[in-house]
Amino acid sequence: MRRALLGLALVLAGAGARAQPAPEGQAAPESQAGAAARPASGPAAPVPSACTDFAWSLMREEAWFAAPGLAQVASGDAVRAEMPGAVLALKPDAEVAFPVSPSKVPPPGSYGGVLRFPAPIQPGIYQVTLSDEAWIDVSQDGQTTRPPMAHTLNPACPTLRKSLRYQFGTAPVIIEISGAKRDTIKIAIAPVE
Structure with a gap:
């Protein structure tokens, strides 16, 4: 069923x-x-x-x-709150100016990027989901990373890799991706259902 x-x-x-x-x-x-x-x-x-x-x-x-026409965004871009998913173009990790140092050192030859998300109107729990293997760091103060509340991972799924849940306040959100194996990754940021 x-x-x-x-x-x-x-x-x-x-x-x-x-x-x-x-x-x-x-x-x-x-x-x-x-x-x-x-x-x-x-x-x-x-x-x-x-x-x-x-x-x-x-x-x-x-x-x-x-979905067809999934938005394409570059590292450093801001996404609109109403745009739930996008394809993020990544750069070699060594070329990315991360606002906050990644909490895990990226392996040589991997890719990364930064995505900015507008301040949520109301605080709440949001989930950040990736299509492929990569490391996620989230910051709302631009100086420290915020630990996830929960995470789920399944390497056996060919279209989704992991999802992490964070408590967001009412400040803009910085999402850093590092350690990716490819130069693009699908990402979604949305309140939990």
């Missing part, structure tokens, strides 16, 4: 979507992210069972990442 409901949610969220080609150097299963949301005329591909095996549901983020 749960899988049927999740599949239906993806079909509804991705109606009219087209499959997207996988970025260069990305494994074939990742290219199926766009296939999870097909036009209404065709059946939706089932969500891999591994992608339903997180500590909390990430089906909303799965649908956002598979």
